[in-house]
Amino acid sequence: MSAPTPAVAKDPLRYFRIEARELVDQLSQGVLDLTRDGADREPVARLLRHAHTLKGAARVVRQSEIAGAAHQLEELLVPHRDGADPVPPETVGALLTLTDRMSVLAGALQPPQPPQAPPPAAEKADTEPRPAAAPVRSDSADIDELLDAVGEAHARFAPLRRQVATVERARRAAEAITEQLRIRGAQPDGADGRTGGMATRLAADLTALGRQLTETVEQVERELDDIRGRAERLRLVPVATVLTTLHRAAYDAAGAEGKKVVFDSRGGDLRLDPHVLSLASGALLHVVRNAVSHGVEGETERLAAGKPGAGHVTVEVHRRGTNAAFRCRDDGRGFDLGAVRRQAEARGLVTSGAEADVRELMRLLMHGGISTAGEVTGISGRGIGLDAVRDVAEQLGGEVNVSTEPGRGTTVELVVPLSLVSLSGLVVEAAGTLASLPLDAVRTCVLLDAVEVAAAGAAGAMAHDGHVIAFLSLAGVLGPVAPQA
Numbered sequence: 001m002s003a004p005t006p007a008v009a010k011d012p013l014r015y016f017r018i019e020a021r022e023l024v025d026q027l028s029q030g031v032l033d034l035t036r037d038g039a040d041r042e043p044v045a046r047l048l049r050h051a052h053t054l055k056g057a058a059r060v061v062r063q064s065e066i067a068g069a070a071h072q073l074e075e076l077l078v079p080h081r082d083g084a085d086p087v088p089p090e091t092v093g094a095l096l097t098l099t100d101r102m103s104v105l106a107g108a109l110q111p112p113q114p115p116q117a118p119p120p121a122a123e124k125a126d127t128e129p130r131p132a133a134a135p136v137r138s139d140s141a142d143i144d145e146l147l148d149a150v151g152e153a154h155a156r157f158a159p160l161r162r163q164v165a166t167v168e169r170a171r172r173a174a175e176a177i178t179e180q181l182r183i184r185g186a187q188p189d190g191a192d193g194r195t196g197g198m199a200t201r202l203a204a205d206l207t208a209l210g211r212q213l214t215e216t217v218e219q220v221e222r223e224l225d226d227i228r229g230r231a232e233r234l235r236l237v238p239v240a241t242v243l244t245t246l247h248r249a250a251y252d253a254a255g256a257e258g259k260k261v262v263f264d265s266r267g268g269d270l271r272l273d274p275h276v277l278s279l280a281s282g283a284l285l286h287v288v289r290n291a292v293s294h295g296v297e298g299e300t301e302r303l304a305a306g307k308p309g310a311g312h313v314t315v316e317v318h319r320r321g322t323n324a325a326f327r328c329r330d331d332g333r334g335f336d337l338g339a340v341r342r343q344a345e346a347r348g349l350v351t352s353g354a355e356a357d358v359r360e361l362m363r364l365l366m367h368g369g370i371s372t373a374g375e376v377t378g379i380s381g382r383g384i385g386l387d388a389v390r391d392v393a394e395q396l397g398g399e400v401n402v403s404t405e406p407g408r409g410t411t412v413e414l415v416v417p418l419s420l421v422s423l424s425g426l427v428v429e430a431a432g433t434l435a436s437l438p439l440d441a442v443r444t445c446v447l448l449d450a451v452e453v454a455a456a457g458a459a460g461a462m463a464h465d466g467h468v469i470a471f472l473s474l475a476g477v478l479g480p481v482a483p484q485a
Helices: 014-033 041-058 063-079 089-107 140-182 191-235 240-257 274-294 301-302 337-346 358-366 385-396 448-460 474-478
Strands: 261-266 311-320 325-329 399-405 411-416 425-430 433-438 460-466 467-470
Touching: 014 089, 014 240, 041 063, 063 089, 089 240, 140 191, 191 385, 240 261, 240 274, 240 311, 274 311, 274 325, 274 385, 274 411, 325 337, 337 358, 358 385, 358 399, 385 399, 385 411, 425 474, 433 474
Parallel strands: 261 311
Antiparallel strands: 311 325, 325 411, 399 411, 425 433, 460 467
């Protein structure tokens, strides 16, 4: 008799983990907002409310370290509640240190794992280290499994549709028998008449069966489509979850460079596939850091150029069809195209003295190894930022565009798909194999009879809509199905 499956322990921190992550993110963003010029008392009051809520929730579930950090954050903020004076930079730094600590503590909270069966008695004395438990899956793992199951269920409905066609052929055969007996003049009380009556009833039954089977298959497929759509929406993550990280990157880079930078963002409500958003966020971190490090000028240089002393970096995202377009803009000095040209000539990428337009120079920048930074720092200067952005665009099937205006700033746009899961396809069968063709790769569908297919296969081409196009049989590509052992 097999041992019963161990039950999964209850998870008392399930809702607190979600609430803590949201509150810590709001605290981090709120602290960064304190660095803006003209910040009033409301951001401080809002931060105090978030900190108090987090402290109370943490105490309820006995997470004393998180509660203690939230209390320390309150102590630092209370003197600035009236908003009479701006929060000094050293206090902002201490507040960010606390939010970093709370983020680590909240991220370390894991759901309970099912208890492991005790080892046999003979193994208890074994002192060799056991392999560590598998890491906890991401929050979207269960939804991904559901989407896989929906896709498999869709594929299994293809044989049912073939059965609908089989029922239809049987119905036509029964009607043909009835028609032949009618032509022969079968008498109702004779053998032919009785056969004709049975064939008529069979045709009626097959008609009802075919209609019911078709309606059932179509209804279930509609419900599966609805489940898939709902699941896909559930697994999408709002862009706002990474905007705080980008804001923090701009703040840290400005502090390291001794510059004043204002960061703005828009479009945080747009939702993306978590994998897409993670890759895009990593690429945008390079862009934001580079914008601050060697895009935005120092305060003295900016004032001399007639600009505000504080630089401005903006990240905005908007939907563009089935894609999301991230645009990072700064009002800095722009790329030094002369320096780019000189580096390209030194590396043999451009012939010395030859003309190279701005687009070609931008293309060279995106292939890495060329940097306009005067020196290598911990933030930038190795010429890998735009190369990383290009690599992400290629991985996701997106694109990247760069434009710059000397003295006015630079714009980097990264376009990526909203989701890698939501892919509509045309399901076909060939050589006993079901295949799905992405709909964006399908131009049109044409029905050919057997003679036309044979002729096109022999010629390797076919005529369509006034053009001769290449023809390749999918069944020939897939090859014969291996016999079952």
